[in-house]
Amino acid sequence: MSMVYVNMFLAFIMSLMGLLVYRSHLMSSLLCLEGMMLSLFIMMTVTILNNHFTLASMTPIILLVFAACEAALGLSLLVMVSNTYGTDYVQNLNLLQC
Amino acid sequence: MNLFASFMLTSMLMLLLPIIMSNTQLYKNNLYPHYVKTTISYAFAISMIPAMMFVSSGQETIVSNWHWLSIQTLKLSLSFKLDYFSIIFIPVALFVTWSIMEFSMWYMHTDPYINRFFKYLLMFLITMMILVTANNLFQLFIGWEGVGIMSFLLIGWWYGRADANTAALQAILYNRIGDVGFITAMAWFLANMNAWDFQQIFITQHKNLNIPLLGLLLAATGKSAQFGLHPWLPSAMEGPTPVSALLHSSTMVVAGVFLLIRFHPLMEQNKTMQTLTLCLGAITTLFTAICALTQNDIKKIVAFSTSSQLGLMIVTIGINQPYLAFLHICTHAFFKAMLFMCSGSIIHSLNDEQDIRKMGGLYKPMPFTTSSLIIGSLALTGMPFLTGFYSKDLIIETANTSYTNAWALSVTLIATSLTAAYSTRIMFFALLGQPRFNSLSPINENNPHLINSIKRLLVGSIFAGYLISHNIPPTTIPQMTMPHYLKLTALAMTITGFILALELNLAAKNLKFKYPSNLFKFSNLLGYFPTVMHRLPSTMSLTMSQKSASMLLDMIWLESVLPKSISHFQMKMSTIVSNQKGLVKLYFLSFMITLTLSLLLLSFHE
Numbered sequence: 295m296s297m298v299y300v301n302m303f304l305a306f307i308m309s310l311m312g313l314l315v316y317r318s319h320l321m322s323s324l325l326c327l328e329g330m331m332l333s334l335f336i337m338m339t340v341t342i343l344n345n346h347f348t349l350a351s352m353t354p355i356i357l358l359v360f361a362a363c364e365a366a367l368g369l370s371l372l373v374m375v376s377n378t379y380g381t382d383y384v385q386n387l388n389l390l391q392c
Numbered sequence: 393m394n395l396f397a398s399f400m401l402t403s404m405l406m407l408l409l410p411i412i413m414s415n416t417q418l419y420k421n422n423l424y425p426h427y428v429k430t431t432i433s434y435a436f437a438i439s440m441i442p443a444m445m446f447v448s449s450g451q452e453t454i455v456s457n458w459h460w461l462s463i464q465t466l467k468l469s470l471s472f473k474l475d476y477f478s479i480i481f482i483p484v485a486l487f488v489t490w491s492i493m494e495f496s497m498w499y500m501h502t503d504p505y506i507n508r509f510f511k512y513l514l515m516f517l518i519t520m521m522i523l524v525t526a527n528n529l530f531q532l533f534i535g536w537e538g539v540g541i542m543s544f545l546l547i548g549w550w551y552g553r554a555d556a557n558t559a560a561l562q563a564i565l566y567n568r569i570g571d572v573g574f575i576t577a578m579a580w581f582l583a584n585m586n587a588w589d590f591q592q593i594f595i596t597q598h599k600n601l602n603i604p605l606l607g608l609l610l611a612a613t614g615k616s617a618q619f620g621l622h623p624w625l626p627s628a629m630e631g632p633t634p635v636s637a638l639l640h641s642s643t644m645v646v647a648g649v650f651l652l653i654r655f656h657p658l659m660e661q662n663k664t665m666q667t668l669t670l671c672l673g674a675i676t677t678l679f680t681a682i683c684a685l686t687q688n689d690i691k692k693i694v695a696f697s698t699s700s701q702l703g704l705m706i707v708t709i710g711i712n713q714p715y716l717a718f719l720h721i722c723t724h725a726f727f728k729a730m731l732f733m734c735s736g737s738i739i740h741s742l743n744d745e746q747d748i749r750k751m752g753g754l755y756k757p758m759p760f761t762t763s764s765l766i767i768g769s770l771a772l773t774g775m776p777f778l779t780g781f782y783s784k785d786l787i788i789e790t791a792n793t794s795y796t797n798a799w800a801l802s803v804t805l806i807a808t809s810l811t812a813a814y815s816t817r818i819m820f821f822a823l824l825g826q827p828r829f830n831s832l833s834p835i836n837e838n839n840p841h842l843i844n845s846i847k848r849l850l851v852g853s854i855f856a857g858y859l860i861s862h863n864i865p866p867t868t869i870p871q872m873t874m875p876h877y878l879k880l881t882a883l884a885m886t887i888t889g890f891i892l893a894l895e896l897n898l899a900a901k902n903l904k905f906k907y908p909s910n911l912f913k914f915s916n917l918l919g920y921f922p923t924v925m926h927r928l929p930s931t932m933s934l935t936m937s938q939k940s941a942s943m944l945l946d947m948i949w950l951e952s953v954l955p956k957s958i959s960h961f962q963m964k965m966s967t968i969v970s971n972q973k974g975l976v977k978l979y980f981l982s983f984m985i986t987l988t989l990s991l992l993l994l995s996f997h998e
Contacts, residue, residue, distance in 0.1 A: 314984035316977070323980075387976055 305333040320382040324368045331361040403439040424507045429493040436486035446479045447863045473527035484722045494845040496634035516542035529588040539644045540567045547631040559627035566624040570614015577607035594657045605665045616648030619676040623922045629691040633736030642725035649705045656714035670710025674800035677703030681810035686915040715867035720783035727771040730849040734765040743833040753827035757835040769815035771853045779857035788882035793871045812889025820897045
């Protein structure tokens with residue numbers, strides 16, 4: 295595998311780690327979610343361009359659309375939590391009451 | 393061309409007349425019992441003619457009247473076999489029934505349904521005749537079932553009494569188990585010999601006859617109350633005394649023995665079956681004699697005595713002496729019926745008291761009954777030259793001198809002495825000593841019906857053995873020579889039994905009865921057989937069927953396994969899963985650890 299792919303795969307793994315292991319702010323996991331989406335987008339585009347797989351050229355756009363939806367969802371959840379507690383600390387999420 | 397068959401058939405057809413008349417006015421008036429009794433006495437007289445013809449010339453007849461149907465290759469017809477056994481049994485049975493009918497005219501005098509009682513007794517007699525004269529197994533089965541049904545109706549005569557209903561049902565159930573054996577034998581004969589006629593069965597050669605003979609033995613066990621299917625006979629004493637006298641002493645219970653006697657050509661060759669019958673009869677006779685020793689109801693003691701004598705008859709078949717067994721059937725009918733009638737006389741005189749502990753000192757108020765009871769008991773135990781001697785003593789002699797099972801023989805001898813013992817017990821408690829009954833019962837045996845009927849059977853008990861055994865055609869030769877101690881064995885055992893029982897009764901007469909010993913309890917509760925066998929198998933099978941049908945099939949397979957288990961599982965899981973504590977970081981961490989672990993482990997896969 296060439297270096298480019300390894301690089302981007304590593305970026306994906308970093309973001310995944312950041313998503314799963316975070317300390318107190320919910321925002322950081324959302325940001326890492328965006329990072330995962332970004333690395334996926336770049337990897338997909340580079341692969342398509344390098345292999346001249348023109349029929350699949352629309353997939354990065356679709357990926358962008360879905361990523362935007364999920365970002366919006368995540369932000370709305372964050373806003374809900376923030377409305378109740380004032381901050382977005384994860385320790386607040388212990389009673390299933392938002 | 394003589395009138396042999398005509399007379400016999402006339403005598404049997406005459407018995408049907410009162411049944412046919414039961415739709416007319418004759419049935420409604422109170423002369424009907426007298427009419428029935430006279431019919432039977434005439435039938436007896438007419439049947440004596442063919443009997444004497446047989447005695448003088450040895451003529452046997454088979455009458456096949458009416459071809460009923462043919463099922464492929466099996467021909468069923470109405471066929472009467474008038475041979476040695478039927479010709480001698482029919483007059484004996486008719487004579488005993490005549491006396492019993494006359495006795496019931498006195499005993500059942502106050503019963504409002506006495507006409508129906510006589511009709512039932514007559515129907516029983518007719519089915520017994522059918523059984524005895526049958527030439528094919530189908531007709532015999534008709535008679536067999538008929539006597540079973542009439543036994544049920546007659547035992548449950550006083551149907552308001554719960555015990556009587558239970559006893560009648562018990563009789564039917566136990567007889568049914570025997571009928572399974574009978575039907576097995578019929579099916580085997582049909583499949584392998586293509587016939588239900590005796591002639592064809594006895595002619596065709598067959599190697600292994602164990603299955604049908606076992607079936608017939610089972611049938612005899614059920615009908616003749618051998619060990620294993622015996623409890624119905626003592627319970628059948630719930631019926632009126634004439635019923636006990638007719639059915640359960642002389643006629644019905646010998647049907648099983650009669651069946652085995654009919655098949656004696658087949659049993660002659662089969663040593664296994666003979667050993668089986670011998671052991672079955674031996675254990676029956678000993679067991680019932682032991683049970684008879686401690687009973688307190690006079691009818692039950694006589695019932696067990698019947699059972700013991702039936703065991704003796706089966707033992708006789710087991711040593712390959714069918715003719716001796718038949719002779720014992722005929723002689724036994726006389727004195728056993730008389731014993732029952734004497735007990736009936738005692739019971740009625742003491743105002744329906746059946747417990748021998750409450751009788752006593754009856755030899756002064758009832759001399760005739762006393763003497764006939766004593767003579768009957770002596771005939772039963774085989775006192776020389778009374779009736780029982782000619783059959784019972786011959787049986788014991790033959791058993792002693794034949795090459796047979798020593799255990800069965802010794803057990804039979806012990807049972808012989810026990811016979812004397814319980815007979816002494818009856819006589820001691822009922823007749824001797826001081827009275828123990830209420831003083832207000834009017835003891836009266838003056839009725840001519842009672843006196844005449846017992847008198848006839850008394851004469852029979854004394855002379856019938858001699859008359860029959862000196863007039864029958866020669867059959868198997870009895871053993872003529874034997875050592876003197878073998879010849880005197882039966883007499884010695886009987887005298888031992890008498891003396892022992894008398895001494896024990898006299899010695900223990902006024903002693904206090906503290907606690908029953910284990911042996912007493914065993915004997916009094918009929919060897920625990922009814923207690924165990926009436927409760928344990930039924931509870932077990934009912935519980936097992938309930939568990940398997942209701943619990944296993946319905947509750948578990950149809951309800952529990954899929955529907956209830958799925959719903960239960962889902963609800964449990966949902967409560968567990970919904971029980972979140974919001975530990976988001978922990979969940980994410982565990983997710984990552986799982987990922988890493990799986991990557992590490994699976995990357996080393998070659």
